[in-house]
Amino acid sequence: MRLRASPLLLVTLLLELVLAAPDARARQPDSLARAAELLDAGQIPEAIALLDARLAAAQDAQALLLRSTARFLLGEMERGEADLRRAVEIDPRLRQGWLHLAALELAGGNHQAAHAAFLRAEALDPSASDNDLNLGAVLLFMGRLEEASGRFERYLGRQPGSGQAHYLIATNYASAGYAALALRYLSDAIRLDEKTRLGARTDPNFAQIAATPEYQRLLADDPFVPAPGSLEARHSLIAPYSDVDTRVVNAILDALRVLRVPFDRRVEVTPDWALVWADVRIKVRRQTPERTLVEVSAPPAAFTPQAFETRVEVLFREVETALLRYRSPSERLGLPTTP
Numbered sequence: 001m002r003l004r005a006s007p008l009l010l011v012t013l014l015l016e017l018v019l020a021a022p023d024a025r026a027r028q029p030d031s032l033a034r035a036a037e038l039l040d041a042g043q044i045p046e047a048i049a050l051l052d053a054r055l056a057a058a059q060d061a062q063a064l065l066l067r068s069t070a071r072f073l074l075g076e077m078e079r080g081e082a083d084l085r086r087a088v089e090i091d092p093r094l095r096q097g098w099l100h101l102a103a104l105e106l107a108g109g110n111h112q113a114a115h116a117a118f119l120r121a122e123a124l125d126p127s128a129s130d131n132d133l134n135l136g137a138v139l140l141f142m143g144r145l146e147e148a149s150g151r152f153e154r155y156l157g158r159q160p161g162s163g164q165a166h167y168l169i170a171t172n173y174a175s176a177g178y179a180a181l182a183l184r185y186l187s188d189a190i191r192l193d194e195k196t197r198l199g200a201r202t203d204p205n206f207a208q209i210a211a212t213p214e215y216q217r218l219l220a221d222d223p224f225v226p227a228p229g230s231l232e233a234r235h236s237l238i239a240p241y242s243d244v245d246t247r248v249v250n251a252i253l254d255a256l257r258v259l260r261v262p263f264d265r266r267v268e269v270t271p272d273w274a275l276v277w278a279d280v281r282i283k284v285r286r287q288t289p290e291r292t293l294v295e296v297s298a299p300p301a302a303f304t305p306q307a308f309e310t311r312v313e314v315l316f317r318e319v320e321t322a323l324l325r326y327r328s329p330s331e332r333l334g335l336p337t338t339p
Contacts (some may be wrong), residue, residue: 035066044070051277061091065100072288095124102134110206111141133168140176149181163193171205179209194224195277198268222273222283229300233312234293239323241284241292242272247326248284248292252276254325255318280311294319 031054038047051067054060064087071080081104088097102117113339115138122131136151152169159165166189174182186206189196200206201219209215226232239248247268256263256278265276280298287293296312303311 001056032060032062032066032183035063035070038075038250039066039070044073059086059090060191061087061094063099064090065097067092068100088334092120093124095121095128098124099130102138106138106141111138114138115142129155129268132158133165133172136169137172140178145178161192163189163191163196165189166192166262170200171203174209175205177208179212179214182206182209183214183218190218191223194222194275195264195266195268198266202269218274220270222275224281226297229297231298231300231303231305231308233296233309233316235293235296235316236287237294237319237323238290239292239326241274241286242292243269243274247323248294248319249274249276251319251322251326252282252284252294254322255315258318258322259314261315280308 031050035050035054038044038050048070049069051063051070054063055067064083068080068083068087071077071083084097084100084104088094088101091097098117098121102114102121105111105114105117115135117136118131118134122128122135125131132151132155136148136155139145139148139151153173156162156165156169157235166185170182170185170189173179173185186196186200190200197219206215237248239251241248246269249269253263253267256276261278263276266277267327268275273283276282276284279302280296283295283297285293285295294316296315298308302308
């Protein structure tokens with residue numbers, strides 16, 4: 001749960017809550033499952049028509065919940081809220097409905113009501129992993145920092161090694177203006193999962209602390225250290241590196257495509273280094289003004305040493321070939337270039 005939910009974020013949250021449980025959907029009656037599929041496909045009017053027909057025959061809490069989501073997606077906030085409140089009135093055991101209602105109350109700034117709704121959801125499933133995160137978020141809104149922190153620590157206790165769990169807590173502290181706590185948990189998140197740093201770069205939840213030197217240093221640093229026994233290789237390219245001149249990064253991506261090696265489409269680029277994640281970790285960094293160093297690493301058990309050596313040799317050779325396409329004619333001839 002993120003703080004300061006806008007109507008758009010609210011709609012996204014509600015849609016995820018309704019549609020992100022295929023096992024639960026499979027247990028629904030056919031018309032409800034079909035309506036959920038239509039919503040998932042973006043066919044909102046068709047989903048509403050199907051739900052209208054079902055509700056004309058009988059008041060159904062699940063159908064009302066789905067129709068409320070559809071109406072939120074269409075921007076019909078009042079009608080969506082009416083359906084949602086009616087759904088939990090008909091079936092107070094509808095945990096999903098209480099979660100939706102809590103998000104709605106948060107978006108409206110009614111923190112007490114959101115807190116009460118999250119407590120109802122917790123009572124219906126005390127073991128659910130999202131209880132402590134949701135309640136911690138709303139407690140921050142209410143200015144109850146100590147209680148919120150206790151909830152967050154309980155949430156982490158269930159998944160202490162999860163970078164994403166630390167990241168979610170960091171977003172909540174940042175949104176509430178607790179910069180030091182946000183940086184602490186974001187630092188832990190990056191240590192556990194460096195891809196969370198990439199998410200933080202564009203996450204609006206960090207807007208309040210984005211200009212602080214501590215936050216900027218956290219994003220500029222790459223503290224990654226390969227585990228003992230990791231496989232490592234380096235290769236120096238005759239090409240400059242910068243976050244503006246992306247020839248080297250593009251050449252690496254081209255090489256991976258040619259070699260048919262799957263890679264994460266998200267590439268982290270900074271003024272001094274870049275990261276590409278494939279079946280190996282590829283770091284690109286400025287070595288000299290005219291040279292770029294490519295560092296490849298993999299966990300000890302990912303490959304045999306011989307297989308890793310062969311793999312990186314082929315990769316470096318393909319990168320050199322791809323890089324030729326990005327060099328100017330004078331660079332290909334080894335002539336000096338003008339700044």
